[in-house]
Amino acid sequence: MHIYMAALHSNGYRHTNRYVKLNEREKYIVDNLPHLLESYHYIHKERFVQAIREKNDKIFLDSGAFSAHTLGVNIDLATYCDYINRNRDIIRVEDGVVMASVLDGIGDPLQTWRNQLEMEQRGAKPLPCFHAGEDERYLEWYVANYEYITLGGMVGSSTQQLCIWLDRIWDRYLTDGSGNPKIKVHGFGITAVPIMERYPWYSCDSSSWIQSAAFGSIITPGYSQSTMALPMSVSEKSPSRHDAGQHVTTLTPIEQDYVLQMLEKHGFTLERLSTVYESRAAYNLWAFGVINTMINAAHSNTFRARIQELF
Numbered sequence: 001m002h003i004y005m006a007a008l009h010s011n012g013y014r015h016t017n018r019y020v021k022l023n024e025r026e027k028y029i030v031d032n033l034p035h036l037l038e039s040y041h042y043i044h045k046e047r048f049v050q051a052i053r054e055k056n057d058k059i060f061l062d063s064g065a066f067s068a069h070t071l072g073v074n075i076d077l078a079t080y081c082d083y084i085n086r087n088r089d090i091i092r093v094e095d096g097v098v099m100a101s102v103l104d105g106i107g108d109p110l111q112t113w114r115n116q117l118e119m120e121q122r123g124a125k126p127l128p129c130f131h132a133g134e135d136e137r138y139l140e141w142y143v144a145n146y147e148y149i150t151l152g153g154m155v156g157s158s159t160q161q162l163c164i165w166l167d168r169i170w171d172r173y174l175t176d177g178s179g180n181p182k183i184k185v186h187g188f189g190i191t192a193v194p195i196m197e198r199y200p201w202y203s204c205d206s207s208s209w210i211q212s213a214a215f216g217s218i219i220t221p222g223y224s225q226s227t228m229a230l231p232m233s234v235s236e237k238s239p240s241r242h243d244a245g246q247h248v249t250t251l252t253p254i255e256q257d258y259v260l261q262m263l264e265k266h267g268f269t270l271e272r273l274s275t276v277y278e279s280r281a282a283y284n285l286w287a288f289g290v291i292n293t294m295i296n297a298a299h300s301n302t303f304r305a306r307i308q309e310l311f
């Protein structure tokens with residue numbers, strides 16, 4: 001499985017702005033990330049295209065339809081297709097598949113399907129997307145006609161809610177009788193590591209690296225599956241610094257020594273992590289790389305049905 005780190009360019013971590021605030025260790029992490037995802041809604045302007053091109057990056061392109069919808073912005077399908085066709089050199093391609101998602105019809109699976117066909121006619125050939133709660137006949141059609149699909153509509157749902165839905169569709173549509181995936185599947189906006197671990201995704205993306213940094217935390221990779229991604233508050237401004245065991249400074253002396261040794265071992269300092277937002281973000285990008293490696297090492301790439309249904 002590949003975890004794509006979302007929104008580096010659109011948040012200024014690959015050029016100017018936040019990038020210049022990083023030290024050499026942090027810049028090395030940001031400069032060597034293998035899998036990046038960006039939203040067309042945020043990077044459609046030419047300055048972003050040029051920055052991506054100058055870095056020689058190849059991105060997984062999300063349409064950003066959901067973000068645009070929440071802001072009351074309409075994305076024109078023809079313009080989106082033209083963007084994909086003009087900028088193929090910055091979009092990732094795997095086994096001949098262009099890693100660009102369909103323009104979603106928010107809340108309308110029929111419109112999403114129509115957009116898929118129209119985009120293909122316009123030469124864009126996007127990855128189809130099936131959203132949580134939609135009529136599963138659309139999913140059946142995508143599985144039968146494509147080698148790589150995406151799943152969306154999962155942002156905002158709890159891990160427990162997602163597991164109920166994902167258990168069902170992985171069991172019924174996405175895996176064979178042995179639990180092996182029939183096709184490649186990408187999960188959009190997955191923030192919970194247990195969801196990444198539980199299913200045989202081919203890829204997924206997450207913006208947790210920047211969300212955790214904004215809330216004053218770093219994601220600790222852990223050294224076993226049970227502690228794979230525990231957040232730890234480190235910001236000097238975090239309210240949790242007054243609560244025992246809730247902040248790095250309120251851990252026991254033995255725990256603090258262990259944390260400081262681990263940070264130093266991997267090239268980080270508590271001083272920067274506690275005071276520099278961008279440093280926390282870089283640390284989290286590094287941590288997700290470790291988590292990705294751990295998941296792949298422990299993953300059998302099969303899904304065993306955990307549900308029993310009458311039909």
